[in-house]
Structure formats: structure tokens, C-alpha cells
Amino acid sequence: MSTPLVRTGDLGRIAATYVTSALALAFAAAVLPGFRFSSFSQLLAAAAATLLVGALVRPLLVAASAAVGWLAVLLLAVLGQAVVLTLALLLIPGVEANSFWVVLAAAWIAAAASTIVAWLCTSGTSEAFTAALVRRTRKHRQPVDDPEVPGVVFVQLDGVPFPVMQWQLLAATLPTVGRWIRDGGYRLVEWTPILPPTTPASQLGILHGRIDGVPAFRWYDRALGRVLVANRAADAAEIERRATDGRGLLADGGVSISNLFSGDAERSLLTMSKLELKRGSADTRRRVAWYLARPDGFAGSFFGALAEIARERFEARRQRRRDVRPRGYRGWLFAGMRAVTNVLLRDLNTALVAEEMIRGTRVVYVDYVDYDEVAHHAGGSRPESLAALDRLDHVLACLEEVAASAPRPYRLVILSDHGQSQGAIxxxxxxxxxxxxxxxxxxxEVEAVEQSVEGWGRLNGLLADLAGVDTTTGRAAHGAAQRVQHRSAPPTVTAASxxxxxxxxxxxxxxxxxxxxxxxxxxxxxxxxxxxxxxxxxxxxxxxxxxxxxxxxxxxxxxxxxxxxxxxxxxxxxxxxxxxxxxxxxxxxxxxxxxxxxxxxxxxxxxxxxxxxxxxVGSHGGLGGWQARGLLLAPPDLSLPDHPIRGADHLHHVLVAYLEQLGHRSGISRNAAEV
Structure with missing residues (x-):
């Protein structure tokens, strides 16, 4: 049975958005001295014109901003709604504004109201933007050559320990995962990362099948005479160059999203080892621009980020007020970083994965860092960390809905790269x-490198991959990425050290x-x-x-x-x-x-x-606690090994076997020398 192009829920959301826009414009006219209309019917017409003009103009704005670069994408996010509203007002006589800045204020009032209504309308369901992305790409999708071959989406829940997942399932706070296990036959097993249990060592093993050569998250390279940090673009590229044999997990038409390493993917988005600071990905910018151009896209993430900052400040104050120990310092800088990773980057990752699924991409590997980022600063067993895991459960429900509309069947495989241990600094x-x-x-004379830099690397990856070509805006984006990289760079080891x-x-x-x-x-x-x-x-x-x-x-x-x-x-x-x-x-x-x-x-x-x-206060890298207790959640038709999974290289072979079982990798030589 074919899926209807417009569902009842879609019509309801369109109607709610229209009514909300009209009421928001009325409110803007009441509070903004330079914004006025002659009759309410004209305001209703202006709201309708805004929806129509937005549908026609946004694709043009998206294409232009993606072609020019990252700064244009950012300006589109801030000014795009005002441009749409200005064009709409030109079509409706009787609705006037004294200046463009008045229109900008009115547009943001309307965007804020639309975000609140969209959240109320979609509470407990898949994310509104992803649903919109599915509808948009369905209009342009092409049939795949091998629709009988199931695709695979590997979802890495960064840093989630196996005991925490068990704990949350017993508490019934993860309804999607619980339903998969209870009704879908999914199996949850533990795997053991080998020392050091860190993202670079584990991801290199999972994606490339090699765990040697990475002694920690960062280390002093004697040959280079400097510190290598795995989440810096140049260093990640060097680490991958030393490890890859061209036959990584994603070598057969795969896509890497928000990872440290590419797994030899055909295409990589927001992937540290493939970033080019002088020239970012136009494809990534195009997708981000479309997201930012929508009222429920950027506005939703913007207000969601503000809410995340407020949530973080409240939770940090609650820890201090209750004298929770152990605890670390949680300032405004971390609150802003958390808003980037746990709202903007999570939404963007979901949008990118959704589009790859609608394209029929054979295999995708994506890293969601939400739990890991909060657990580092709050503690892995603390309520705010567990709440981040709950929000990731909603992401899985969203991807499940996208898979139902994809041109090929998909298997969702969930894993963590390591666990977390808790304790005082x-x-x-x-x-x-x-x-x-x-x-x-x-x-x-001791040179110390002990500050946490994981979050800065993720922000740098986002900025770098959105950087444009060699234009003014491209150079501005490159400069922003370079400043973030400098902020997270280790000190230079001098001859005096x-x-x-x-x-x-x-x-x-x-x-x-x-x-x-x-x-x-x-x-x-x-x-x-x-x-x-x-x-x-x-x-x-x-x-x-x-x-x-x-x-x-x-x-x-x-x-x-x-x-x-x-x-x-x-x-x-x-x-x-x-x-x-x-x-x-x-x-x-x-x-x-x-x-x-x-x-x-x-x-x-x-x-x-x-x-x-x-x-x-939440960490991983050595021995002790839950940091070496990873998890793997697999569908029932993908076989698990008879013996425990020990080491990320062993897990790599398990995942490769999944792909081969589903009909992938037929053209990849088993002999590295033949590659």
C-alpha cells in the first residue's frame, strides 16, 4: 500500500502553523510600533502569503547560500525569515512595516510562536523537521538499483555503558529500545573495548579493524615531535592514513556522519579525518541551509539550544545546592557547548542520516555524542545524563519512521564505542x-596537556565542514574553525621541555x-x-x-x-x-x-x-569502573558470535559479517594487497 503524499497529521500541522503565524503577526503588530495592518483579513492573507512565498523562495535561498559558503548559511538562518516575510507583505496591500528591522523582529516573533506550536503538535512523535525532510526528498528520489538489498544504519551512542542501558530499560525510560527488544526480537549484548577505552581507539577499530597505534585520546608522537589529538582534523587524517587498508566498514558505498574516522566511506559528512579547512562540503552546506531556512528548522534548534543552556545552568546549580559529589565545574562555556552538541548537532545528524536513508544509501555510520558530553561533566549515572539518553531514544524512533519511507529496507544497529566511569577529579x-x-x-620542565577538548573538536568539525570556497565568507568560516582549533590545540612542546x-x-x-x-x-x-x-x-x-x-x-x-x-x-x-x-x-x-x-x-x-x-567527573581511557563496558543492540536476523566480543577490531569483524550477510561488500577484496 502506497504512502499518501499528505497525511492527516501533516494537514493539521499546516493548519496550526497558519493560525499561529496569523496570531503571531497580530501580536507583532501590537508590540512593534512600526508594524501595522488595516484589517484582520489582511493579516490572514499575509500569513497565507508567507507560507506560499516561503515554499517558493526558500529553495532559491538555500541554493545560493550553500554555493557561497558558511557565512551565507548563517545569515540565511538569521535573515531568511525576514526576507520571506518582506516578499509576502509586498503581495498584500494594507500590511506595512517602517523598516526591514521591524520585519526581522516580526519574523522572529512568528518563528518563536511557530516553534512552540510545532513542539506541542509533535510532542511524543518523530521530529517535525525530519518528517518534512522525508516529504521533500520523496518528491525527488530515484529508485535504487538493488532495492532487495537491505541497508544498514549503524548508530553509535557515544560513551553509553552496557549497565546504564540495562538500568534504563528496567526503568522503562527508553520506550523505543524497549519495544525493539520486547516486540522486535532485538538482542542487547555487552562487548569489551580493549585498553584504552576511548573514541579514537574504538572508532578506529570499529571502522577500520585496527586498534594498534592509538595509545590514548591524545599522545606525544616521537617521530613528529608534537602531541597528536584525535579530534583535530590534521591529526585524525594522519591517524587514519596510518591505519587504513581501503577496506573499512563503509568502503562499499557507505557514508560517514560526525565521526573521527571515515571507515573508507564513499562520502563523509562532518567527519574529522576528511575535513578540508580551506574548502568545506557544498553538499553539507546545502542540507544545512535547507534546515536553517525552515521556520521549524533553525528556529526550532535555536530555541531548543536556549532551552538546553537554561536546563544545563539549572542542573549545575541543583548539583551545587544539593552538594552532589563528586562534581566538577560546569560554567557557561560548557552550557553553550552542550547546546551545540545536544541540540544543533543532534538535529543536524538526524537530518543527514534521514536524507541518506531516503537516497537509499547502502550503509551509514553516525555518532551521537549527547550522553557522553553530559556524562563527562555531570557524571554518567546522574539524572541529566540519563535524560540525554532518553532524548536519543526519541532519535531512534525518528530514524525508524524514516526507514519506513526509504526505497530499501533498513536494519538499525545500535552500539557504543566505550562506557563511562565516574569519580572525583x-x-x-x-x-x-x-x-x-x-x-x-x-x-x-613539564609540559602539561590535561584539559578536556572533546567538545571543542566536535564544534570545530561542524564549522570546518560548513566552510565555503575561497571567498570572503569561506575565509570567514575558515577563520572561525581555525580559532576553535587553536582553542583546543595542545601547547607546543619546546626544546626546554x-x-x-x-x-x-x-x-x-x-x-x-x-x-x-x-x-x-x-x-x-x-x-x-x-x-x-x-x-x-x-x-x-x-x-x-x-x-x-x-x-x-x-x-x-x-x-x-x-x-x-x-x-x-x-x-x-x-x-x-x-x-x-x-x-x-x-x-x-x-x-x-x-x-x-x-x-x-x-x-x-x-x-x-x-x-x-x-x-x-565522568571519564574513560584507563582501567576501572564501567568505561570498558560497551553495548551492541542488533536486529534478530543478524547473528551474534558465540563467544564474547573483545576489542573494537573484533566488533569490526562482527559488523562486517552483518553487511556480508545482507549482501554487501561483494566487490571488496579480502586481500589488502589487492586494494
Whole structure:
């Protein structure tokens, strides 16, 4: 049975929008001295003309702004409604405005009212803009060549631990996921990220099948003589270049959206490793421009972002008022970043995925960072973090509705790249940060890189991919992206630096600023108090180091664990971390990119709380807590392996098998040398 072009709900929303626009224009005429009309019938005609002109003019504005660049897209968002309203008023005599600025104010009053009504009309249903996008693309879609081959959308819920998902399902706060499991036969299983449990290591493994070469979220590259940060465009491109064999998860006609790495996708949108700061994606700008040009698009996200900022400020104040501990500093800067990631970027990602599904794209991988962003600053088990997960459940319902209108059937596969652990910030708990502690123990010149930069990377990715061509607006967008990149860039390691200390969750990395790696014997000869001082600190559980004589070692306050043969002298420093910790650390310490010292914070034996070396109460990167407990939610017709999934590279093979099971990747050689 064919889907009707216009549904009853659509007619209701159009009618509600029309009535609201008319009432909003009447209100604007009452409060704006330069805006007036002769009769109410003229105002009704003006509202109708606004809807008609908008339908005709917006496509032209979208095309022009997307062609010119990012700044034009932004101006379209701010001024586009005023342009539409001005043109509409020219068609209706008797409705007048003294200036364009009066019209701009009237247009924003109308947009605010339309947003409120749209929210009321669509509460509990799929997002209004996505429904509009489905209707628009349905008019232009072409049949796909292989409609019998199901497509796959991999949805990454960044940082969601398996226990949190179980917890929320038991509380029945995730109706979409709960319905999929209860009625649709979906299966939820746990998988284990191998050290380090961070987005770059996990995404590289999931998308490219390789987990080596990434010792943390950021690290000192001895060959380059600088710090590599995975969410900086140039660094992400370098990391992917070293890892890819051309046969990534998305190599067979796939699309990467909002990821660090491309998975060898045919097309990449908002993907860090594929950003070109001098020339952004016109396709991305076109889609964003269409979104911004709609009253329920930009206005909806704009007012939603304001609401998110207000929500964040209220929640931060509530934590302080109730003296919730552990807690970190949550200022206005984070509130603005949260509004970008948890409203604008989430809406944009949903719109981009929806259009790819309507196009019939064979495979899509998208990363939603909402939970991870809030959990870092509020704590992974806190109400605001769980509420972010609830809103992602609504996104899944939206994608499910889009899939019903797509030109091919789709499977939605949900996964997280790692989990989250909670605990007080190391510097807050012990009165000194890791860099300061290393400086005290060595009297060396220490370059510290311990601030959290994940959110800045996401904002930089959005700006960079919207940058235009080499025009004034394109250069302005490029400049904005460069300023954001500078804000998140690590300090330069100078010749005066002796040690480089980096934080990656509760995992610290200590490097000598040299071209060669120092062994335990080298470190002991140069800074004899460093290793003993670290392992005997109350906030540190162990230090992992390479020994010339014994190979990789884990040193604790009362014992040593030799990783090559699991021989333990004294008390085993890895005893609190499970049977597999030894193998994880053996692989991590043996990597050429590994630091001279891995430093893992102490872990509370009762609560599982850790102490992050960054300014975060929710963290991931080391051992302890729920950070190494990822999740996979798969449809019933996609088989799960008989044994546990351990490592992102193993998960990559599981996902590739899903694609092959559905008829994908037939043209991709299994021999990397043939690529």
C-alpha cells in the first residue's frame, strides 16, 4: 500500500502553523510600533502569503547560500525569515512595516510562536523537521538499483555503558529500545573495548579493524615531535592514513556522519579525518541551509539550544545546592557547548542520516555524542545524563519512521564505542594534578596537556565542514574553525621541555620529550624519585613501563607484575582489574607509540569510582569502573558470535559479517594487497 503524499497529521500541522503565524503577526503588530495592518483579513492573507512565498523562495535561498559558503548559511538562518516575510507583505496591500528591522523582529516573533506550536503538535512523535525532510526528498528520489538489498544504519551512542542501558530499560525510560527488544526480537549484548577505552581507539577499530597505534585520546608522537589529538582534523587524517587498508566498514558505498574516522566511506559528512579547512562540503552546506531556512528548522534548534543552556545552568546549580559529589565545574562555556552538541548537532545528524536513508544509501555510520558530553561533566549515572539518553531514544524512533519511507529496507544497529566511569577529579581530590606531581618528583620542565577538548573538536568539525570556497565568507568560516582549533590545540612542546604529561580520562601518559622511548632503567637513572613517588601516591594504582631487562612491567606500591609471563612479585597491582587486564596492558605497553609511563589512577574497590586526570567527573581511557563496558543492540536476523566480543577490531569483524550477510561488500577484496 502506497504512502499518501499528505497525511492527516501533516494537514493539521499546516493548519496550526497558519493560525499561529496569523496570531503571531497580530501580536507583532501590537508590540512593534512600526508594524501595522488595516484589517484582520489582511493579516490572514499575509500569513497565507508567507507560507506560499516561503515554499517558493526558500529553495532559491538555500541554493545560493550553500554555493557561497558558511557565512551565507548563517545569515540565511538569521535573515531568511525576514526576507520571506518582506516578499509576502509586498503581495498584500494594507500590511506595512517602517523598516526591514521591524520585519526581522516580526519574523522572529512568528518563528518563536511557530516553534512552540510545532513542539506541542509533535510532542511524543518523530521530529517535525525530519518528517518534512522525508516529504521533500520523496518528491525527488530515484529508485535504487538493488532495492532487495537491505541497508544498514549503524548508530553509535557515544560513551553509553552496557549497565546504564540495562538500568534504563528496567526503568522503562527508553520506550523505543524497549519495544525493539520486547516486540522486535532485538538482542542487547555487552562487548569489551580493549585498553584504552576511548573514541579514537574504538572508532578506529570499529571502522577500520585496527586498534594498534592509538595509545590514548591524545599522545606525544616521537617521530613528529608534537602531541597528536584525535579530534583535530590534521591529526585524525594522519591517524587514519596510518591505519587504513581501503577496506573499512563503509568502503562499499557507505557514508560517514560526525565521526573521527571515515571507515573508507564513499562520502563523509562532518567527519574529522576528511575535513578540508580551506574548502568545506557544498553538499553539507546545502542540507544545512535547507534546515536553517525552515521556520521549524533553525528556529526550532535555536530555541531548543536556549532551552538546553537554561536546563544545563539549572542542573549545575541543583548539583551545587544539593552538594552532589563528586562534581566538577560546569560554567557557561560548557552550557553553550552542550547546546551545540545536544541540540544543533543532534538535529543536524538526524537530518543527514534521514536524507541518506531516503537516497537509499547502502550503509551509514553516525555518532551521537549527547550522553557522553553530559556524562563527562555531570557524571554518567546522574539524572541529566540519563535524560540525554532518553532524548536519543526519541532519535531512534525518528530514524525508524524514516526507514519506513526509504526505497530499501533498513536494519538499525545500535552500539557504543566505550562506557563511562565516574569519580572525583584527581586534582580536586588530592590538591595537585599529575603534571604538578611529576614536576615535584623530578624538578623537570613539564609540559602539561590535561584539559578536556572533546567538545571543542566536535564544534570545530561542524564549522570546518560548513566552510565555503575561497571567498570572503569561506575565509570567514575558515577563520572561525581555525580559532576553535587553536582553542583546543595542545601547547607546543619546546626544546626546554623535559617531560610531556597528558591526561586521557583516568589514564595518564608521561613522555620524555625525546625521539626515543625511555625504559624503566633510563627513567630511574635520570629521575630516581619519579616511579616510586607515583606508585606510592594515594591517587595512583599502578605505573606501566618498559624494562630493558624484564620487558613490559606493571609497578604497584607493594608489588610488580611482569606482563610477558604474568609473574608477580609481592602484591599484584592488577588484582583489582580482573583476569584480562594483564593481556590488555601487555599489548598497550608494547606499542611503539606507548608513553614512557602509563599511569592509572586509583579505583575505589567498593564504588568503582576513578579519579580522572582531566577536569571531568565522568571519564574513560584507563582501567576501572564501567568505561570498558560497551553495548551492541542488533536486529534478530543478524547473528551474534558465540563467544564474547573483545576489542573494537573484533566488533569490526562482527559488523562486517552483518553487511556480508545482507549482501554487501561483494566487490571488496579480502586481500589488502589487492586494494
Amino acid at each position: 584527581f586534582a580536586d581530590r588530592y590538591g595537585i594534578d599529575l603534571a604538578g606531581l611529576c614536576s615535584q618528583l623530578t624538578a623537570a 623535559d617531560l610531556v604529561v597528558l591526561g586521557s580520562g583516568n589514564l595518564g601518559l608521561v613522555y620524555a620529550a625525546e625521539e626515543t622511548r625511555l625504559t624503566m632503567e633510563d627513567i630511574t637513572a635520570r629521575w630516581p624519585a619519579l616511579i616510586p613517588g607515583l606508585v606510592n601516591h594515594d591517587g595512583i594504582s599502578f605505573v606501566a613501563v618498559m624494562s630493558t631487562e624484564h620487558g613490559p612491567l606493571v609497578v604497584g606500591p607493594a608489588g610488580i607484575h611482569r606482563l610477558s609471563d604474568a609473574k608477580v612479585t609481592g602484591d599484584d597491582p592488577l588484582a583489582p582489574f580482573g583476569l584480562l587486564a594483564s593481556a590488555d596492558l601487555f599489548r598497550a605497553v608494547s606499542m611503539p607509540e606507548a608513553p614512557d609511563l602509563y599511569v592509572n589512577s586509583a579505583v575505589d574497590k567498593d564504588s568503582g569510582e576513578v579519579a580522572a586526570f582531566e577536569g571531568l
